[in-house]
Amino acid sequence: MAPASRTAASSGQRGLRRYRAPARVAGGRREHYSCSIVREDIHTTGIPALCVSCEARHRGICGALNAEQLLALAKSTKRQKAEAGKELVGDSTSVERFSNVLSGVAKLTKTLSDGRQQIVGLQFAPDFLGRPFQSESTLTVEAATEVELCSFPRQALERMMKEQPDLEHRLLEQKLRELDQARDWMVALGRKTAAEKIASFLLMIARNIDPAAGPERRDSTFELPLSRAEIADFLGLTIETVSRQITRLRGENVIRIENNRHVIVGDIGRLAARAGD
Amino acid sequence: MAPASRTAASSGQRGLRRYRAPARVAGGRREHYSCSIVREDIHTTGIPALCVSCEARHRGICGALNAEQLLALAKSTKRQKAEAGKELVGDSTSVERFSNVLSGVAKLTKTLSDGRQQIVGLQFAPDFLGRPFQSESTLTVEAATEVELCSFPRQALERMMKEQPDLEHRLLEQKLRELDQARDWMVALGRKTAAEKIASFLLMIARNIDPAAGPERRDSTFELPLSRAEIADFLGLTIETVSRQITRLRGENVIRIENNRHVIVGDIGRLAARAGD
DNA sequence: CGATTATTTGATTTCGGTCAAAGTAAGTGG
DNA sequence: CCACTTACTTTGACCGAAATCAAATAATCG
Numbered sequence: 001m002a003p004a005s006r007t008a009a010s011s012g013q014r015g016l017r018r019y020r021a022p023a024r025v026a027g028g029r030r031e032h033y034s035c036s037i038v039r040e041d042i043h044t045t046g047i048p049a050l051c052v053s054c055e056a057r058h059r060g061i062c063g064a065l066n067a068e069q070l071l072a073l074a075k076s077t078k079r080q081k082a083e084a085g086k087e088l089v090g091d092s093t094s095v096e097r098f099s100n101v102l103s104g105v106a107k108l109t110k111t112l113s114d115g116r117q118q119i120v121g122l123q124f125a126p127d128f129l130g131r132p133f134q135s136e137s138t139l140t141v142e143a144a145t146e147v148e149l150c151s152f153p154r155q156a157l158e159r160m161m162k163e164q165p166d167l168e169h170r171l172l173e174q175k176l177r178e179l180d181q182a183r184d185w186m187v188a189l190g191r192k193t194a195a196e197k198i199a200s201f202l203l204m205i206a207r208n209i210d211p212a213a214g215p216e217r218r219d220s221t222f223e224l225p226l227s228r229a230e231i232a233d234f235l236g237l238t239i240e241t242v243s244r245q246i247t248r249l250r251g252e253n254v255i256r257i258e259n260n261r262h263v264i265v266g267d268i269g270r271l272a273a274r275a276g277d
Numbered sequence: 278m279a280p281a282s283r284t285a286a287s288s289g290q291r292g293l294r295r296y297r298a299p300a301r302v303a304g305g306r307r308e309h310y311s312c313s314i315v316r317e318d319i320h321t322t323g324i325p326a327l328c329v330s331c332e333a334r335h336r337g338i339c340g341a342l343n344a345e346q347l348l349a350l351a352k353s354t355k356r357q358k359a360e361a362g363k364e365l366v367g368d369s370t371s372v373e374r375f376s377n378v379l380s381g382v383a384k385l386t387k388t389l390s391d392g393r394q395q396i397v398g399l400q401f402a403p404d405f406l407g408r409p410f411q412s413e414s415t416l417t418v419e420a421a422t423e424v425e426l427c428s429f430p431r432q433a434l435e436r437m438m439k440e441q442p443d444l445e446h447r448l449l450e451q452k453l454r455e456l457d458q459a460r461d462w463m464v465a466l467g468r469k470t471a472a473e474k475i476a477s478f479l480l481m482i483a484r485n486i487d488p489a490a491g492p493e494r495r496d497s498t499f500e501l502p503l504s505r506a507e508i509a510d511f512l513g514l515t516i517e518t519v520s521r522q523i524t525r526l527r528g529e530n531v532i533r534i535e536n537n538r539h540v541i542v543g544d545i546g547r548l549a550a551r552a553g554d
Numbered sequence: 555c556g557a558t559t560a561t562t563t564g565a566t567t568t569c570g571g572t573c574a575a576a577g578t579a580a581g582t583g584g
Numbered sequence: 585c586c587a588c589t590t591a592c593t594t595t596g597a598c599c600g601a602a603a604t605c606a607a608a609t610a611a612t613c614g
Binding site: 108110112113114116117118120121131132133134138139165168169171172173175176178179180182183184185186187189190191192233235236276277 | 389390398409411445448450455456462463464468469512553
């Protein structure tokens with residue numbers, strides 16, 4: 001049962017899995033902002049318009065920067081959208097730009113030589129996207145849903161880190177969170193059953209993208225950011241097993257599903273009870 | 278095939294696995310160094326004796342510190358040994374001290390409520406051991422082999438990080454390496470076969486603890502730092518599968534084994550060819 | 555040496571993978 | 585608007601890698 005996506009690779013499935021919506025205006029709307037437009041505001045004096053309402057300035061790494069530094073960075077900052085399926089960073093390619101995720105979900109994947117794939121991370125707003133101090137990427141970054149990014153040159157960030165140690169501190173905290181998450185998934189991959197993996201996955205997605213999430217609410221509703229094939233690659237399963245387990249949860253009235261992607265969880269506690277932790 | 282260590286937990290195996298050498302002088306020899314003994318040397322002027330030949334000063338985080346800072350940190354530093362099996366940090370316990378691994382191997386494990394276990398990291402000298410900015414541990418740290426540690430109070434380190442940003446930089450680099458490793462193992466856990474997992478594991482161990490390792494040598498010899506049960510918990514397998522796969526590699530003359538723990542790899546390339554990457 | 559713990563080996567079972575086919579949804583062009 | 589394609593998901597039958605159950609063998613240590 002291990003080789004999982006191997007068959008997907010050799011048979012026709014791999015091709016199916018790799019389907020991407022016929023690229024409309026691929027990589028479209030790229031805007032280059034200078035710092036000419038600056039809104040005056042009690043809390044945003046001198047802050048680039050680009051950044052004023054940006055989540056990354058609150059919970060992301062840009063919170064480490066003052067107005068002056070934001071302005072400096074904004075000079076080489078590009079805001080861009082990428083539709084689902086667009087490759088943002090290729091494996092073994094050199095990375096010249098880092099970015100913040102402003103909206104949507106990016107997936108980090110690794111691929112074995114015979115095509116077996118594993119998603120090793122999902123990034124949500126306002127996560128930082130990039131591997132500092134290493135010019136070549138060891139994984140592929142792809143837009144899982146439509147994604148908005150705010151990107152800046154590697155060198156601009158690394159330079160600013162020297163000037164403002166708190167930026168490096170934020171980055172460390174982000175990477176520590178990613179490490180914690182990676183280790184949680186190692187437990188799921190190594191020791192959980194297919195049913196537990198699916199429950200854990202849905203739970204994780206609910207916590208990350210249900211706008212009305214929180215410890216007090218017992219229910220949750222969200223759009224799955226991943227296809228069945230991607231969920232399989234995230235959980236180390238096959239498409240068929242993912243589908244069967246989701247069907248099972250549906251049959252047990254733990255979740256309801258509309259149009260494949262829309263998930264309604266009646267009682268998050270019931271779902272959590274199936275996650276195995 | 279998923280529940281893996283589940284049965285181990287419910288049957289008698291769990292007990293076996295958890296066997297620990299009957300604690301001799303457990304936690305014994307703890308020495309408290311002051312900075313009174315300082316050797317004079319062209320390159321080590323003013324450096325605490327404790328640190329002079331320490332690996333962590335070269336490749337570890339202490340390389341960020343100057344003599345004065347080393348002295349300050351050394352005041353609250355303890356050097357200690359722990360024998361194999363000793364728990365160094367408990368899950369959900371508050372962590373008051375961080376440390377560097379000076380020799381030996383420490384393992385990081387996570388346990389599900391029903392006893393299933395997963396090793397989520399192995400730390401070799403001169404790795405840093407600890408999760409900054411979070412007082413409660415989310416995993417258990419245990420000595421896999423006899424381990425020498427150099428530990429210091431959490432607060433001393435966090436204070437010094439503010440004073441010396443390069444320390445935080447080193448820490449970031451260490452954590453980025455751990456993250457890279459964790460993601461490599463996610464691929465193994467999710468997508469590799471039992472045979473590939475074992476080959477990958479042996480390869481990783483060889484690279485980390487064969488003193489004579491290097492890209493030029495084709496052979497390698499080392500002591501396994503983990504028991505079969507621990508290898509199983511690292512690879513998301515059972516003891517029996519680990520044993521059978523090792524036996525298989527032995528039968529194919531890829532490795533030779535003496536006394537269970539001593540491994541001789543004739544041609545590292547042949548082993549690498551079985552790792553699946 | 556004897557007791558205890560680890561590891562290996564064998565027989566059997568099972569979960570999840572593989573193979574195959576049918577069902578759905580969305581878009582396209584006639 | 586509808587036939588038609590294409591991607592995607594679900595479902596069913598069957599298979600096999602690894603788990604489970606059981607027992608023998610080897611290593612370690614007092």
